[in-house]
Amino acid sequence: MALEIRPNCEYCDKDLPAESTEARICSYECTFCAACVETKLQGVCPNCGGGFTARPIRPVAEWRPGISLAKRPASSKRVHLSHDLDDIAALTARIAGIAPKDR
Ligand SMILES: [Zn+2]
Numbered sequence: 001m002a003l004e005i006r007p008n009c010e011y012c013d014k015d016l017p018a019e020s021t022e023a024r025i026c027s028y029e030c031t032f033c034a035a036c037v038e039t040k041l042q043g044v045c046p047n048c049g050g051g052f053t054a055r056p057i058r059p060v061a062e063w064r065p066g067i068s069l070a071k072r073p074a075s076s077k078r079v080h081l082s083h084d085l086d087d088i089a090a091l092t093a094r095i096a097g098i099a100p101k102d103r
């Protein structure tokens with residue numbers, strides 16, 4: 001198993017290519033841009049209620065045989081929100097004050 005490396009922010013649809021340093025992921029790999037995580041989501045994943053971390057950048061160079069961005073390419077399947085914005089705002093407001101380890 002490897003990260004899919006999803007191509008966009010679920011919230012604002014901004015492109016988040018594999019080399020982006022703005023991509024944030026939750027433990028299920030729900031993927032958002034850093035700006036949405038901070039300003040729209042208060043650090044709460046609207047799909048699972050968990051926290052986020054920066055998405056690691058997959059190496060372009062094939063440092064080990066068969067292991068590189070070209071050999072294990074990023075996903076091209078765009079993902080969009082599965083809840084409406086009011087529902088997301090209500091959920092994230094409820095959860096934001098709880099530390100990720102206690103959620
Ligand atoms: Zn975004």
Ligand SMILES: [Zn+2]
Pocket residue numbers: 026027028029030045046047048049050
């Ligand atoms: Zn999630």
